């Protein structure tokens with residue numbers, strides 16, 4: 078929140094977006110956390126908390142909403158009331174919010190509203206790599222696409238002006254490589270927020286069929302105006318590399334960075350049409366560009382969205398120009414690009430030698446190092462107990478969160494995953510389709526996000542399933558954000574805590590088992606009961622995320638117990654390592670089993686599962 | 699047209715991301731153009747982590763194959779995992795303490811002989827082995843291991859700016875009560891590579 082215009086600092090792409098919104102005088106920001114978008118929301122949250130802590134009112138309102146759709150509706154209504162608003166989410170989050178989005182574009186808005194979509198080419202931390210630029214074309218939302226953190230901040234800021242001028246929400250489409258890149262930005266003056274808006278009653282806000290019919294032409298009119306802005310936008314520009322040439326490259330987003338460097342490294346003579354406002358395209362500018370070239374290369378990650386539009390524009394102006402890209406198979410529709418990929422493609426197109434040397438490859442076989450549930454994670458205990466209750470003939474639909482990591486050996490407690498909130502729905506389908514027992518898993522944040530309505534469906538139709546809610550009091554995977562089950566909110570203020578069990582009861586579930594998973598024996602029994610019950614039962618497994626719990630313990634000055642294995646008593650049965658599978662437990666070179674004191678988080682569950690009482694507390698640190 | 703490409707690797711939870719971001723901030727303080735690429739989300743739960751820092755005349759954060767000036771690793775096999783970034787002139791600076799992946803712990807896979815790992819690393823660049831765990835302990839806190847590694851990086855002479863700037867940036871980014879521990883960790887790292 079530094080108000081030092083001119084100062085240059087290093088910011089993460091996501092932080093730069095938040096900074097841009099603050100400089101633009103943001104009033105309302107909402108989000109549901111999701112990698113790679115989380116730090117946009119977290120930065121708003123940190124700033125708000127900082128004010129709350131000092132008993133001052135934060136300069137803006139911020140919330141982690143229950144899901145992306147709610148987030149869009151909250152900020153949308155604030156924006157309709159004239160306030161500057163921002164909503165951020167990961168790409169698949171926009172699927173959840175898309176129902177709202179599609180009609181929101183019909184009615185438009187008043188205060189600037191930026192919807193940030195953080196796409197994830199290469200699926201670094203997602204279930205798919207969908208290209209959300211289609212949402213701009215689909216809904217009619219004008220769209221900006223930054224290439225660097227610097228641009229991300231500037232576009233966010235300017236985006237509010239564009240949104241207000243067009244009276245339409247706009248999309249800011251980013252990708253992981255931008256979200257999680259740190260780059261220099263220049264601080265500019267912070268504009269004062271409005272604080273209070275005004276809702277002007279107007280029948281146009283009510284999208285009944287007859288209103289929708291008159292609003293659709295307005296949406297198309299807005300897009301015409303947006304095109305005029307796009308033609309003049311400084312974000313759409315031509316950059317010359319080397320000497321004047323009739324080779325043109327068209328690009329947007331982070332791909333631009335690779336093109337520039339590759340063209341320089343290969344000493345190419347090209348002009349780059351770098352598009353920052355990619356919906357609607359500046360048709361005139363693009364036509365002129367095509368006319369000035371003999372060959373065009375379109376470089377964009379994922380779908381051929383620019384490429385297809387350029388082919389259309391070329392057709393419309395009667396030119397049959399060569400367009401290289403995905404159509405000519407020089408570029409892939411898969412995964413994110415990098416300098417190597419772009420240099421390789423250019424060297425083929427321009428028939429020059431690729432200067433990047435062949436990568437060194439070592440013949441030494443390295444073990445995989447995949448992420449795992451943390452040592453001491455309470456989910457491991459829940460999984461262990463569920464498996465113990467019935468080791469075979471059970472299918473485990475899972476959901477999005479840390480607990481997906483339970484798919485790994487030795488637990489292997491994840492069999493089917495579609496998207497946020499899908500576990501109980503798929504559980505019902507599996508119960509109908511097979512003779513197997515079904516135990517599904519979801520976290521508490523997922524439960525509040527979209528996990529409730531499938532449970533109501535299951536109860537109503539009497540699906541014979543066990544739904545587990547792993548209630549660890551946080552949104553652990555994305556960085557421990559609060560949710561409706563915590564007693565504080567994203568601004569650090571006290572908040573009404575909603576208990577999972579109260580909601581489950583309200584859903585009509587008759588058989589509810591509430592357990593502490595660290596009591597493995599009772600939890601196993603609870604699963605046995607739940608499996609025996611005909612119909613929908615719920616196991617609510619309550620234990621805080623151990624990372625959060627240990628952090629809080631340290632803050633309170635409490636010590637953490639570290640466990641050790643008594644080599645005299647250990648019978649090498651391998652229960653702790655081969656079945657429970659805490660990653661802090663390992664084999665010594667001589668084959669004996671030991672606990673890595675650096676990694677042990679002191680849950681004590683290995684001591685419980687050990688049949689020979691060989692595991693004991695070594696020290697408290 | 700000078701570019702400095704640094705690849706930082708290690709295991710989630712070892713402070714690799716923090717080290718990369720501090721290094722980036724130091725480069726800004728030294729007046730350079732810089733890009734840092736980070737990993738967030740699932741990878742942090744004990745997975746293999748790799749960040750890149752590019753300083754100078756660059757337009758993005760990703761280091762091309764065979765173009766790393768330095769590979770700085772907080773774990774030996776993680777240096778080898780990202781060896782495709784190396785060329786003959788690459789300085790490979792690694793901590794010597796293995797962190798056992800859980801696939802090895804459960805007996806599914808094997809951790810290679812550490813001597814072979816070091817021999818292999820030597821094949822691809824100039825190898826510097828740092829006992830960062832012990833230096834960090836000597837400094838007073840194991841979690842300063844990443845700072846020991848930054849010290850070693852500064853000591854390698856591969857950075858385009860003075861080590862004082864890096865140290866100053868580190869101290870600006872840690873809580874007051876940990877300043878001394880971090881300073882000591884940095885200095886131990888710096889010395890460890892010089893001798």
Ligand code: SF4
Pocket residue numbers: 449450451453454455456479480549553554622623624625743
């Ligand atoms: S962060 Fe918390 S919930 Fe996630 S794996 Fe670690 S202990 Fe479990």
Ligand code: SF4
Pocket residue numbers: 452453454640659660661662672676677678679680681682683684
């Ligand atoms: S007490 Fe045992 S199970 Fe818990 S974290 Fe430590 S080693 Fe792992």
